[in-house]
Amino acid sequence: MTRSACALVLFLTSGVAFGQAPATPAKAGPFKRLPDGKPDLQGIWAAGTFSPADDVEDHPVDRFQIRAGKSIIIDPPGGKIPYQQWALDKKKDLFEHHMYEDPEAHCTLSGVPRQMYAPFGFQIFQPAGYVVIFFEAFHAFRIIPLNGGPHPPESIKMFEGDSRGRWEGDTLVVDVTNQNDKTWFDMAGNFHSDQIHVVERLTPVDADTINYQATITDPKVYTRPWTIGFAINRNKRPGYELMEFACVEGEQDLQHYTAGEGAKK
Amino acid sequence: MMRLGAQFLIAVLLSGAALAQTRTADGKPDLQGIWQARNTAAGDLEDHGASQGIPAGRRVIVDPPDGKIPYQPWAAAKRKENYNHRAIADPLGKCFLAGVPRITYLPFPFQIFQTPQFIAIAYEYDHATRTIALNGSKHLEDIDFWMGDSRGHWEGNTLVVEVADLNEQTWLDLAGDFHSDSMKLVERYTRTGPDTLQYEVTIEDPKVFTRPWKISMPLYRHTEKDFQIYEYECHDYLEEARKGAPK
């Protein structure tokens, strides 16, 4: 491939060309509402950019030829995760030497917010009293009750955590606790502890766009909370359906990762 | 006059079940809630004595009347072989998806959600999901899935779900009851009271069985305060055990 074509591919696949920032209202009409007046978010969606799946921060093409991408961190303004020093050292070590410990490579759930920008999209249902999200990746699901009930005790840890939602005007605010420490934010070793607390805000912009933001707090790992943001776009292909993605049943890659990369055999 | 009155009374009594149905906003029977089976079908669909980890129990097979799965002779032999090796041969032991109908009667709860267009079922075991379109769409062709491809419609108070595209890699229970990739199912979910749901499945597989057969069992709604389904990330526990790490 020529250099310029290569650069073109990198540019296109970096997500920049496909509008990773919260979208300006497009030709799509206004979003629909449910009978109770709340926004109707039902349908199949996907993150407008999958760059954060590689690395949530700015990143050049890395040693694995993964494409470059821009940070989705909108606060702090520098677009970098505000790690405590020990945590920054740990992240660097994970990135340099332990990338294959990324739990996603082991077919486990991605946690929140990573599940929202994991590949293959998701489907939103709004039955009475809930927002329910089924993801194609790993057949993950998130059940978000809207009834103001309590989170489970912190002794019950889950990969995907526990979500509780409420509407503030047209914004769905989701409070996520009870996550374990086993998930990463991306493939680049960006991590958290089991004290992580995430507050998401999903605001429909028009019929085909949701503005997604998530504020992450973890006093064990970061010096302050930080916030990511990106657009979620509706999949409008007629007849499109999610398909089963059963990972552990057929996973055959790990055995081939070469030893020189510090991989498992 | 009396005769009419008696007929009316009988009609009212017969439709008692219909009167007891709660309905969703779009007028369909409301099957929503967190449900769980309370039997030992996950151990063995047929009558069985107790064995390691499995209590004794009666069959959930209602047809054929003798309660025995109508295997073809070669398949009956294979089932015996499965049974003898079940400790290592059961795909569930490797944390593979449980398939249908086994996912319904595993000892884990699941939650049914309903919209006018979909039934969405979230299972605690291995966070399995089933999305059942109610729009008359067709099964995908030329592909198979661990949890199959499910399409549903209402028949009176019953949700009827047709399941196709099941792969041949799942078992129907721990005892080694199995099927091929030609298996097709018709599930029927009928609310029989505020906290009970009758679950019936007709199982057809011309490669393995001599005729279709049917299972039936009640499912019970969880009514404990603040009950919710949690997470069972099966293969993570397997990996931890392999590493020798503490849980």
Add this chain to the structure above:
Amino acid sequence: MSKRTSILLLAAFALWRGAPAWAHHSFAAEYDANKPITLKGTVVKMDWVNPHSWLHIAVKDKDGKTVEWNCETAPPNILYRGGWRKTSLKEGDEVTVEGFQAKDNSATMSAQNVTTADGKRMFAGSAESPGASKNGDK
């Protein structure tokens, strides 16, 4: 259509399909982009599994010995949406598989294109393989 345009379209195709880098650098970790390989063989079987499917082919090496090669492809959901079916390939079908060799010297490769005896060429590459952007150079 110019090479540049076809690359542009294919990149758009890959993104539109929602198929970004999956399975964790598995391409560059397992395969060598500098070791392209083209194999002619017969289909043994195809495992339609995640996160990548595997096409097993029997290839006669230069000594006439048959070696079974494992060719990694995109996962079933991507293959299916790209028009592949489980019946697209049958045991015994003659195929030509283009791709990149594994780094660990096993008979493993990352498949980019599969051409059947009737000349039909199907793209098979996982999204993070180089072919995901090269496809279209016919």
